[in-house]
Amino acid sequence: xxxxxxxxxxxxxxxxxxxLDHILTEQERVEAEAHLDECEWCRRRYRFEESLRVYVRQxxxxxxxxxxxxxxxxxxxxxx
Amino acid sequence: xxEDATRIATQARDRVRFEEEALALADQVYxxxxxxxxxxxxxxxxxxxxxxxxxxxxxxxxxxxxLRAWLLRILTNLNIDRGRRSQRAPQMTPLEANDYYLxxxxxxxxxxxxxxxxxxxxxxxxxxxxxxxxxxxxxxxDVIVLVDIGDFSYQDAAQILDIPIGTVMSRLHRGRRILxxxxxxxxxxxxx
Numbered sequence: 001x002x003x004x005x006x007x008x009x010x011x012x013x014x015x016x017x018x019x020l021d022h023i024l025t026e027q028e029r030v031e032a033e034a035h036l037d038e039c040e041w042c043r044r045r046y047r048f049e050e051s052l053r054v055y056v057r058q059x060x061x062x063x064x065x066x067x068x069x070x071x072x073x074x075x076x077x078x079x080x
Numbered sequence: 081x082x083e084d085a086t087r088i089a090t091q092a093r094d095r096v097r098f099e100e101e102a103l104a105l106a107d108q109v110y111x112x113x114x115x116x117x118x119x120x121x122x123x124x125x126x127x128x129x130x131x132x133x134x135x136x137x138x139x140x141x142x143x144x145x146x147l148r149a150w151l152l153r154i155l156t157n158l159n160i161d162r163g164r165r166s167q168r169a170p171q172m173t174p175l176e177a178n179d180y181y182l183x184x185x186x187x188x189x190x191x192x193x194x195x196x197x198x199x200x201x202x203x204x205x206x207x208x209x210x211x212x213x214x215x216x217x218x219x220x221x222d223v224i225v226l227v228d229i230g231d232f233s234y235q236d237a238a239q240i241l242d243i244p245i246g247t248v249m250s251r252l253h254r255g256r257r258i259l260x261x262x263x264x265x266x267x268x269x270x271x272x
Contacts (some may be wrong), residue, residue: 013179017253048183048197055201056259057229059209064110068124072106072131076099079092 008035012042016049098138102131105148112152112230115213116159116222126162130155149236156222156240174217174258182260186267204263208270212262220255223248228256 015032018024024032036043109130114123133154134141141150186203187195213221226237227248234252238245 016179017256023249044197045180045183048200049179051198051201052182052260053228055204056209056213059204059206060115060213060229061111062114062120064107064127065120065124068110068127069103069106071128072103075128075132075135076103077095077135079096 009039009042012036012039013045016046020046020049020053094143095138098141098143099135101147102134102138102151105151106131108148108230109151109155112225113155113159115225115229116156116218118214126155126159129158129162133158146236149232149240152226152230152232152240174220175261176254176257177261177264179257179260181257182264185264204267208263208266212259212266215262216255216258220251220258223251224255224259227252 012032012035015024015028019029019032036046106127110123110127113127113130114120117123117126130151134151141147183197183200186200213224216224222241223237226232226240227234232240234245234248237248241248243251
């Protein structure tokens with residue numbers, strides 16, 4: 001983890017992505033949660049990141065065109 | 081003779097099963113392909129080429145392993161072979177901001193009170209997001225698309241892209257920051 005000096009919010013920002021990806025060590029997770037418990041400023045930014053991830057996924061999910069489905073089925077190799 | 085007939089029948093059955101399983105994943109493959117390639121048309125061609133190749137080389141798939149990852153491996157290789165050769169413009173070093181940057185930008189024009197996070201997200205339109213994602217350089221975008229949109233594990237993404245898992249993690253981390261920077265720029269442009 002990058003050293004963020006003595007600024008606890010900068011340190012918490014560094015931990016945000018790994019925290020939301022569930023890849024922090026137990027000690028780091030406890031540390032991040034202790035800061036989040038007392039810092040609404042960081043808490044808001046973590047909640048925003050969570051919402052953003054869901055929102056991005058929904059925004060870019062395009063269903064496959066139905067004609068493509070048919071074209072793919074037509075690529076199947078006929079049985080001899 | 082009878083043994084040959086049994087072998088042929090077993091192979092035919094295995095192949096049909098493979099094709100059906102692969103086709104059942106087509107929606108998910110397309111969703112990822114759509115943002116690995118530049119446009120809907122490219123994505124459709126890419127998915128067709130992928131399936132044509134998969135149906136031809138179905139024997140090289142090991143039953144019981146991750147078929148979706150296997151298909152995506154074919155697709156990313158095809159994508160590198162075809163599309164990217166033509167778009168190999170020199171890439172600028174992408175601008176990357178810190179992780180809180182986008183929230184700070186989007187919530188800054190309020191009336192001073194802290195904005196509700198979900199409302200802040202809704203300031204981004206679907207077009208903003210699609211266009212910001214397409215502006216992320218492909219090395220970073222590929223990882224975001226596989227992990228955050230395609231729900232692949234780091235391990236699967238590493239195998240699909242043939243890069244070390246540590247590289248997947250660092251590109252994902254940086255890629256998300258680049259995406260947020262692009263989003264912030266897009267929204268600020270819309271506002272001016």
